[in-house]
Amino acid sequence: xxxxxxxxxxxxxxxxxxxxxxxxxxxxxxxxxxxxxxxxxxxxxxxxxxxxxxxxxxxxxxxxxxxxxxxxxxxxxxxxxxxxxxxxxxxxxxxxxxxxxxxxxxxxxxxxxxxxxxxxxxxxxxxxxxxxxxxxxxxxxxxxxxxxxxxxxxxxxxxxxxxxxxxxxxxxxxxxxxxxxxxxxxxxxxxxxxxxxxxxxxxxxxxxxxxxxxxxxxxxxxxxxxxxxxxxxxxxxxxxxxxxxxxxxxxxxxxxxxxxxxxxxxxxxxxxxxxxxxxxxxxxxxxxxxxxxxxxxxxxxxxxxxxxxxxxxxxxxx
Amino acid sequence: xxxxxxxxxxxxxxxxxxxxxxxxxxxxxxxxxxxxxxxxxxxxxxxxxxxxxxxxxxxxxxxxxxxxxxxxxxxxxxxxxxxxxxxxxxxxxxxxxxxxxxxxxxxxxxxxxxxxxxxxxxxxxxxxxxxxxxxxxxxxxxxxxxxxxxxxxxxxxxxxxxxxxxxxxxxxxxxxxxxxxxxxxxxxxxxxxxxxxxxxxxxxxxxxxxxxxxxxxxxxxxxxxxxxxxxxxxxxxxxxxxxxxxxxxxxxxxxxxxxxxxxxxxxxxxxxxxxxxxxxxxxxxxxxxxxxxxxxxxxxxxxxxxxxxxxxxxxxxxxxxxxxxxxxxxxxxxxxxxxxxxxxxxxxxxxxxxxxxxxxxxxxxxxxxxxxxxxxxxxxxxxxxxxxxxxxxxxxxxxxxxxxxxxxxxxxxxxxxxxxxxxxxxxxxxxx
Numbered sequence: 218x219x220x221x222x223x224x225x226x227x228x229x230x231x232x233x234x235x236x237x238x239x240x241x242x243x244x245x246x247x248x249x250x251x252x253x254x255x256x257x258x259x260x261x262x263x264x265x266x267x268x269x270x271x272x273x274x275x276x277x278x279x280x281x282x283x284x285x286x287x288x289x290x291x292x293x294x295x296x297x298x299x300x301x302x303x304x305x306x307x308x309x310x311x312x313x314x315x316x317x318x319x320x321x322x323x324x325x326x327x328x329x330x331x332x333x334x335x336x337x338x339x340x341x342x343x344x345x346x347x348x349x350x351x352x353x354x355x356x357x358x359x360x361x362x363x364x365x366x367x368x369x370x371x372x373x374x375x376x377x378x379x380x381x382x383x384x385x386x387x388x389x390x391x392x393x394x395x396x397x398x399x400x401x402x403x404x405x406x407x408x409x410x411x412x413x414x415x416x417x418x419x420x421x422x423x424x425x426x427x428x429x430x431x432x433x434x435x436x437x438x439x440x441x442x443x444x445x446x447x448x449x450x451x452x453x454x455x456x457x458x459x460x461x462x463x464x465x466x467x468x469x470x471x472x473x474x475x476x477x478x479x480x481x482x483x484x485x486x487x488x489x490x491x492x493x494x495x496x497x498x499x500x501x502x503x504x505x506x507x508x509x510x511x512x513x514x515x516x517x518x519x520x521x522x523x524x525x526x527x528x529x530x531x532x533x534x535x
Numbered sequence: 536x537x538x539x540x541x542x543x544x545x546x547x548x549x550x551x552x553x554x555x556x557x558x559x560x561x562x563x564x565x566x567x568x569x570x571x572x573x574x575x576x577x578x579x580x581x582x583x584x585x586x587x588x589x590x591x592x593x594x595x596x597x598x599x600x601x602x603x604x605x606x607x608x609x610x611x612x613x614x615x616x617x618x619x620x621x622x623x624x625x626x627x628x629x630x631x632x633x634x635x636x637x638x639x640x641x642x643x644x645x646x647x648x649x650x651x652x653x654x655x656x657x658x659x660x661x662x663x664x665x666x667x668x669x670x671x672x673x674x675x676x677x678x679x680x681x682x683x684x685x686x687x688x689x690x691x692x693x694x695x696x697x698x699x700x701x702x703x704x705x706x707x708x709x710x711x712x713x714x715x716x717x718x719x720x721x722x723x724x725x726x727x728x729x730x731x732x733x734x735x736x737x738x739x740x741x742x743x744x745x746x747x748x749x750x751x752x753x754x755x756x757x758x759x760x761x762x763x764x765x766x767x768x769x770x771x772x773x774x775x776x777x778x779x780x781x782x783x784x785x786x787x788x789x790x791x792x793x794x795x796x797x798x799x800x801x802x803x804x805x806x807x808x809x810x811x812x813x814x815x816x817x818x819x820x821x822x823x824x825x826x827x828x829x830x831x832x833x834x835x836x837x838x839x840x841x842x843x844x845x846x847x848x849x850x851x852x853x854x855x856x857x858x859x860x861x862x863x864x865x866x867x868x869x870x871x872x873x874x875x876x877x878x879x880x881x882x883x884x885x886x887x888x889x890x891x892x893x894x895x896x897x898x899x900x901x902x903x904x905x906x907x908x909x910x911x912x913x914x915x916x917x918x919x920x921x922x923x924x925x926x927x928x929x930x931x932x933x934x935x936x937x938x939x940x941x942x943x944x945x946x947x948x949x950x951x952x953x954x955x956x957x958x959x960x961x962x963x964x965x966x967x
Contacts, residue, residue: 282621282647283621283622283625284621284622284624284625284644284647284649285647285648285649297965297966300961300964300965301932301965302932302958302961302965303928303931303932361805362804362805362806362808366800366803366804366805366808367799367800367803367804368800385802385803386803387744387803387804387805388743388802388803388943389743389744389802389936389939389943472744477744477745477746477747477930477931477935478931478935480935480936480939481931481932481935481936482936492928492931493928495618496642496927496928497642498638498639498641498642498926498927498930499642499646499926499927499928500621500642500643500646500647501621
């Protein structure tokens with residue numbers, strides 16, 4: 218059925234015209250105005266983004282407290298970084314948020330898409346789903362202490378439901394799963410809203426045709442919704458990758474207090490960078506901090522490229 | 536480990552960071568003597584305008600200005616002044632004077648040799664008292680501080696002292712019956728706990744997520760056994776953990792956990808849930824810094840009588856100093872130093888006790904009633920630094936997680952000692 222559907226609807230997007238020799242007058246015009254238009258933007262980009270990254274890369278080769286003289290360390294900072302159990306934990310946690318958190322978020326988002334498209338009052342349902350994303354993550358960090366305390370509202374409800382021994386939600390071991398769960402909860406509504414916007418654009422007659430062909434709700438999702446919203450989903454995957462690596466305040470709020478950093482078992486690379494750059498009782502280790510930041514930058518870059526490549530499909534027009 | 540300040544809660548800290556970021560340029564233009572015209576100096580304070588300490592210092596500044604004609608250009612920067620001072624020194628925009636906890640001053644400036652030696656101030660006269668600054672500030676406070684690269688530890692002149700210990704309600708009838716006199720040994724203390732337990736009362740309330748606060752008891756018990764946390768933690772071979780006195784202290788802490796003396800649910804709540812339970816009388820003791828008296832001041836019942844003691848066996852109180860410091864790059868040295876000495880006057884410094892509710896280093900200024908026990912402990916014997924003044928990422932990367940595992944009953948005393956030893960060895964390897 219899928220092929221039939223595609224034959225009827227899909228039109229291959231025309232490829233770009235091959236870059237000509239430049240003989241055409243319009244082409245020459247384009248070339249002439251390229252730099253005057255692109256130049257200022259590139260300059261801003263270079264000054265505000267590339268130069269700081271370059272400076273960070275340079276700093277990562279030194280031991281520097283931000284005040285005194287820099288001491289050359291070469292690649293030793295990176296060696297130390299990968300030898301530091303705290304950094305290895307941070308790296309693993311970052312990947313866990315990215316992969317496990319991402320898989321759960323998108324599984325729920327897509328399942329919601331399946332339901333939301335067909336249900337009544339879907340605009341209302343969508344608003345409700347989107348709401349957690351509007352609330353500052355810090356609020357969750359603070360509210361968790363009240364909601365999940367042993368005699369807090371969550372356990373009270375569980376007690377009514379007959380759960381005699383609810384888990385120790387706020388125990389140190391459960392902090393990281395709680396953080397991931399909160400992230401999934403806030404992110405799901407966000408990605409559902411974006412994916413639903415794409416799904417709304419899919420013409421109704423495709424679903425009608427699929428239904429006439431005898432497709433079930435899941436088959437309609439699998440053969441109509443998914444391929445036609447694929448571009449948006451893949452962009453969402455990239456957005457998640459980039460944003461999940463930068464998560465930071467939630468971890469700080471969940472596990473930290475003013476006199477203690479959050480436990481290392483909950484750190485991600487962003488948290489690691491923070492603790493090296495703003496330690497509580499020692500001079501900043503800016504070399505280590507920038508080295509850690511660069512490692513996570515490279516990691517995001519590689520994962521984003523891999524995702525783009527893996528999720529590349531021929532675009533479908535309708 | 537950061538001694539400062541639980542009163543500055545994280546939320547406030549983040550808010551301050553935002554405000555500071557916005558105000559950084561303002562500080563910059565005022566720094567480096569820019570705002571200090573003839574004879575004046577610039578001062579960045581760790582307090583925010585409106586805090587009790589800020590009011591006391593502002594009043595002192597007003598009197599100082601009218602007494603001496605020296606203009607003080609003050610910025611109420613808040614706690615994150617610590618994060619601002621280093622970059623400001625690097626940019627030659629630092630103020631002439633700033634204040635923070637001694638650990639923060641050391642970490643942010645003195646450790647890197649960026650703090651001015653204030654020995655001169657100790658030799659200056661306290662106006663109108665015929666005494667030198669060194670005569671009113673007990674030398675033991677400065678002696679306990681770590682030395683900077685030049686071998687000096689006079690990089691701070693304190694105006695406020697905190698200490699840690701076990702806090703309790705001396706008017707609690709159950710406790711009064713269980714503890715007619717202060718227990719002298721750890722075994723006596725456990726007897727008190729047993730007596731409380733027999734009455735259905737928990738001995739200790741604990742916010743189980745907090746390694747620093749709960750670890751204070753271990754720190755004291757180690758000191759009681761003659762083990763200095765600084766020497767213990769800085770040993771790159773880890774062999775210092777083999778000292779039998781270490782295991783004894785750890786086992787004493789384990790007795791608290793295994794004996795069921797901790798108020799139930801302590802490992803499943805977030806601060807300040809259990810501190811609140813303690814102030815409601817659900818447990819007898821709470822281990823914390825002396826700022827806890829201020830934190831619970833509005834919650835405790837009217838008949839509450841705040842008592843404090845060191846974990847039995849320990850004899851030397853720890854001290855956490857807050858005071859004035861000067862960057863090495865300070866331009867207006869003389870007027871700023873004059874102010875530091877001016878602030879040590881009994882009538883000026885007294886405000887830290889009467890207005891701000893804290894202990895001052897001067898033993899002739901009585902502490903507020905709720906802190907009387909703490910001041911007595913500070914005055915009675917030499918002091919030591921909390922956790923031996925251990926700095927850097929050691930607490931977060933080595934101590935905290937392992938200690939919490941012990942505190943939550945997940946590991947035994949022996950396991951704690953052996954993982955501390957191995958984690959410490961790999962930590963120091965990664966610090967080379």
